[in-house]
Amino acid sequence: MSYVDNVLETVKAKNPAQPEFIEATTTVLNSLRPLLDSDDKYEKNAILERITEPERQIMFRVPWVDDNGKIQVNRGFRVQFNSAIGPYKGGLRFHPSVNLSIIKFLGFEQILKNSLTTLPIGGGKGGSDFDPKGKSDREVMAFCQSFMTELYRHIGKDTDVPAGDIGVGGREIGFLYGQYKRITGLYEGVLTGKGLTYGGSLARTEATGYGLVYLTNAMLKEAGKSMNGKTVVISGSGNVALYACQKAQQNGAKVVTMSDSTGWIYDPNGIDLDAMREIKEVKRGRCKEYIANHPKAEYHDGKGVWSVKCDIALPCATQNEINEDDAKMLVKNGCFAVGEGANMPSTPEAIKVFLDSHILFAPAKAANAGGVATSALEMSQNSERLSWTFEEVDSKLKNIMEGIYENISSAAKKYGCEGNLVVGANIAGFVKVADAMIAQGVC
Numbered sequence: 401m402s403y404v405d406n407v408l409e410t411v412k413a414k415n416p417a418q419p420e421f422i423e424a425t426t427t428v429l430n431s432l433r434p435l436l437d438s439d440d441k442y443e444k445n446a447i448l449e450r451i452t453e454p455e456r457q458i459m460f461r462v463p464w465v466d467d468n469g470k471i472q473v474n475r476g477f478r479v480q481f482n483s484a485i486g487p488y489k490g491g492l493r494f495h496p497s498v499n500l501s502i503i504k505f506l507g508f509e510q511i512l513k514n515s516l517t518t519l520p521i522g523g524g525k526g527g528s529d530f531d532p533k534g535k536s537d538r539e540v541m542a543f544c545q546s547f548m549t550e551l552y553r554h555i556g557k558d559t560d561v562p563a564g565d566i567g568v569g570g571r572e573i574g575f576l577y578g579q580y581k582r583i584t585g586l587y588e589g590v591l592t593g594k595g596l597t598y599g600g601s602l603a604r605t606e607a608t609g610y611g612l613v614y615l616t617n618a619m620l621k622e623a624g625k626s627m628n629g630k631t632v633v634i635s636g637s638g639n640v641a642l643y644a645c646q647k648a649q650q651n652g653a654k655v656v657t658m659s660d661s662t663g664w665i666y667d668p669n670g671i672d673l674d675a676m677r678e679i680k681e682v683k684r685g686r687c688k689e690y691i692a693n694h695p696k697a698e699y700h701d702g703k704g705v706w707s708v709k710c711d712i713a714l715p716c717a718t719q720n721e722i723n724e725d726d727a728k729m730l731v732k733n734g735c736f737a738v739g740e741g742a743n744m745p746s747t748p749e750a751i752k753v754f755l756d757s758h759i760l761f762a763p764a765k766a767a768n769a770g771g772v773a774t775s776a777l778e779m780s781q782n783s784e785r786l787s788w789t790f791e792e793v794d795s796k797l798k799n800i801m802e803g804i805y806e807n808i809s810s811a812a813k814k815y816g817c818e819g820n821l822v823v824g825a826n827i828a829g830f831v832k833v834a835d836a837m838i839a840q841g842v843c
């Protein structure tokens with residue numbers, strides 16, 4: 401049995417009932433085969449066995465009191481996956497679906513994504529099954545304070561630096577930061593995605609969505625194409641989706657869809673982004689509200705953006721949101737490029753459809769790395785106690801995304817898989833972490 405098959409068998413046996421974690425590790429390990437076949441140092445150093453086992457997994461009780469005076473109990477997580485190339489770095493997700501499998505798949509992906517940024521950050525992820533939707537600001541604050549009352553002892557500016565993800569934005573980061581500072585007395589860059597008045601970086605809010613478009617553009621450019629004049633479908637209507645939409649529109653694209661977990665909008669005139677931002681960022685409302693002032697737009701319950709004819713698809717909601725049938729529909733309708741804004745939005749079967757159809761496919765760990773890259777830039781600014789201008793941060797972000805494209809595209813070529821950016825991203829991300837692990841000995 402090959403090294404990869406052997407380790408995958410062990411990973412499956414050791415992590416039963418963790419489908420998302422198994423999905424992520426299987427995809428990554430399978431795409432490392434050309435590298436592992438060319439050099440046995442990774443097997444000799446048991447790198448796959450070590451990299452698939454988190455350095456530390458923390459699970460804790462999060463009790464808080466709701467507005468009716470009732471005590472609620474949620475479960476908190478922080479998985480400190482790999483610190484070979486820097487302090488653990490990665491977001492916190494607050495969503496009712498959160499469990500250990502989801503946090504571990506996100507943490508595992510984060511190791512390789514953070515490596516691709518070229519910045520010194522290791523991989524981690526955390527969160528809770530708490531649902532911020534429909535909660536008052538006071539309830540969200542009570543939850544965040546309780547969450548940080550346990551988390552604070554495990555994190556620090558040089559050990560582990562959490563940030564946002566689904567359900568965690570500026571409001572939550574503010575409450576979490578306040579509690580960390582209150583308990584420790586430290587005013588330090590322990591979280592990223594902070595508000596601009598207390599150490600946040602300009603352009604961090606925009607970074608994941610902008611970065612997604614910068615990387616997608618680099619991929620289109622190599623194929624002699626561009627976003628200008630193209631029809632784009634976007635899923636989600638959160639942080640990543642909104643700023644992907646903004647940057648795509650700035651590049652001359654027409655974005656015709658956005659969605660949330662209840663339904664989706666199709667606007668043949670192109671999404672009115674100011675209106676969508678008002679609904680989502682200001683009112684914390686639902687996509688459905690968009691049609692009230694946009695008579696040409698349609699609202700549909702459930703899932704459906706992948707049925708809309710488009711040139712380019714940017715999934716920006718959640719994992720496994722594009723299945724095999726969705727992928728076939730996209731390809732049949734003429735979609736020629738997919739850039740993954742969300743983490744693992746395409747199932748393995750969907751990825752196979754994209755690769756077999758030779759459409760341009762930018763995998764999540766490369767395409768959405770702009771968020772964490774800009775988080776690392778926020779850490780640098782905090783360390784030097786300076787803030788850079790929007791243009792400075794944005795131009796660094798653009799350079800980083802173009803560099804990532806260059807790197808993953810050449811890695812794919814080097815290992816005989818030209819055009820397969822899944823292989824390119826996994827190998828390029830892995831090599832740096834694996835070599836650092838080997839240099840640091842058995843740990």
Ligand code: NDP
Pocket residue numbers: 564565566567568569608636637638639640641659660661662716717718719741742743768769771772
């Ligand atoms: P937000 O919470 O801001 O937005 C999430 C969006 O996705 C909402 O529209 C939400 O709808 C929708 N969504 C979430 N879960 C589901 C679901 N199970 N089914 C259908 N729709 C869903 O999160 P972000 O925009 O920050 O994150 C989106 C994706 O991007 C995630 O995969 C995240 O891991 C990834 N990502 C985020 C980064 C960041 O910097 N924020 C960086 C890199 C990746 P609803 O409001 O109804 O729940």
Ligand code: 2IT
Pocket residue numbers: 489490491492513561562563564565592743768769771772773775
């Ligand atoms: O998935 C991700 O890369 C994020 N949610 C951002 C992590 C970060 O530390 O900014």
